[in-house]
Amino acid sequence: MSRSAKLWVWAKFVFGNGGRRDAEDLIPIAGLLDKIRREKRIKESKFGIFYWRGKGFLHFHVDPRGLFADLRGPDDWERLAVNDRPGQALLLAKMSQLLSNPG
Helix, strand or coil: CCHHHHHHHHHHHHHCCCCECCHHHHHHHHHHHHHHHCCCCCEEEECCEEEECCEEEEEEEEECCEEEEEEECCCCEEEEECCCHHHHHHHHHHHHHHHHCCC
C-alpha cells in the first residue's frame, strides 16, 4: 500500500468521513433536492452532487450542527446552512443569481 493510501486510511479512521454525507443524511432536505433537480442547467452526477458547465457547483456536508451546502461562487466556495426553510431559500436564491449571471 502506498504512503498516500495509508494516510487516507488513517485519516478516514481518525476523522470519519470528513463531513461528507451519505444519502440517508439528505432525507431531511428531500424537498430542497427536488427543487434543485428542476433546474435544467445543472446536472446531478451523484446523489446530492451537482455540476454546472463541467465544474462542481453544489454539494452537501453534515456535521454536528446540521446540514450544509457548499455552493461554488465566482471566486470561491460558500458554505450555507440548509437546516431550515430560510437557509434553504437563501441557497436557492444564490443558486438562481449565479446561474443567471455566469460572470
